[in-house]
Amino acid sequence: MPWSVRWVGGCGAQSQKQCKKSSFAFYQAVRDLLPVWFLEDMRTMEVFHWEDGGKVSVYSPSEALLYALVHDHQPYARHLLTKFPQSALAVPSQSFSCCQSAPHLAMAVRYNRVRVLFRILKAIQTLPPADRAAHLDRQGCSRVEGGKTALHMACELVRPECLLLLLGHGAAPCLQDSAGNTPLDTLLQQISHMPAANMRAKLLCLDCLFFFVPQDLKFAMKQQLLDNRQQWQDLLGENRFQCLVGLAPPSLFVGAMRVLIRTISPEHFPEALDNLPLPHFLNGMCLGKG
Structure with missing residues (x-):
């Protein structure tokens, strides 16, 4: 859920700087394969996005899954797909991705993450048929x-x-x-x-x-x-x-x-x-x- 920029410091420039620092820290934490509980604490307690209209927000499960794919953090990917089977495959926010579609399958193929791809495909099978086809x-x-x-x-x-x-x-x-x-x-x-x-x-x-x-x-x-x-x-x-x-x-x-x-x-x-x-x-x- 987005918060007002005043929540993180009142000054727009300071808020944007905080978002960038938090984003890079989360990127490093996933890259370093830190424990799932630690990553989820970071994801839900820090702010990462600077939105239009002076809002900041946390990373969604979908955006966290993309990081897990890039760095092959299999336990984190498994957690996200198990706990958030629909939102983990949702479209990322506009501030995260320029293309308004869910790129998780393509990302898994690009980085050859076979085991994570398998789990994504199993999660897709639980969706309604129309949503399933849209992802596949x-x-x-x-x-x-x-x-x-x-x-x-x-x-x-x-x-x-x-x-x-x-x-x-x-x-x-x-x-x-x-x-x-x-x-x-x-x-x-x-x-x-x-x-x-x-x-x-x-x-x-x-x-x-x-x-x-x-x-x-x-x-x-x-x-x-x-x-x-x-x-x-x-x-x-x-x-x-x-x-x-x-x-x-x-x-x-x-x-x-x-x-x-x-x-x-x-x-x-x-x-x-x-x-x-x-x-x-x-x-x-x-x-x-x-």
């Missing part, structure tokens, strides 16, 4: 993030664990960003980068996408694959190439895995994977478990 398929600022979803970012940054968790919890694999690219297009662009660094992880992401995208998916890179057939066959392998461009149906293995994975509800993902005959390349991927 949230598109970033068109100016800064190019309208990318968290799935786009997992493909762009080649985060196979994050990608599989997002897909398994219901993130839509066919949405386009501001440039008209699906997550598949974003991944194919990464695969085409030379030299072919991190190719094993890129192909692992592609194999995960195969299990979730529809067979008739329309994607912007398809014509480029057809125009440069030999290059893409060398990069992807014959079977992946044929399937992607529609020259052959998915293999029986891919078809069977699509059916098996779709029997798992998001509420039981990825725990239920333990009961499936998974291929070796998926073993140990879902590090968010536990």
Whole structure:
């Protein structure tokens, strides 16, 4: 709840200075992985925001969770998501973030916080369906993030664990960003980068996408694959190439895995994977478990 600036000293300049000092102290405390009780005392007793109209306020659970994500403070993230499952995923204040949307999923992918991502996805599953979809398929600022979803970012940054968790919890694999690219297009662009660094992880992401995208998916890179057939066959392998461009149906293995994975509800993902005959390349991927 905001207080009047007079609460922290009467002078506007002094109040702004106090907010900056408190903010930096909280940032350092989260960075140093201090105990949860200490961080919550700081968050609820100090003032951090200078608001329009001469108001100051504490950090919200949502803003504290973003700090926990950046610094991988897993106990603090777990506390915030357990005690404040809705407000921890709410939109940050305007003084904290220029984009008025909840960026927690994208932040978790950007910093590759697999375990915290897993907990965020579990918290999202408790929300009403419309709110759930809004979080899972949230598109970033068109100016800064190019309208990318968290799935786009997992493909762009080649985060196979994050990608599989997002897909398994219901993130839509066919949405386009501001440039008209699906997550598949974003991944194919990464695969085409030379030299072919991190190719094993890129192909692992592609194999995960195969299990979730529809067979008739329309994607912007398809014509480029057809125009440069030999290059893409060398990069992807014959079977992946044929399937992607529609020259052959998915293999029986891919078809069977699509059916098996779709029997798992998001509420039981990825725990239920333990009961499936998974291929070796998926073993140990879902590090968010536990």
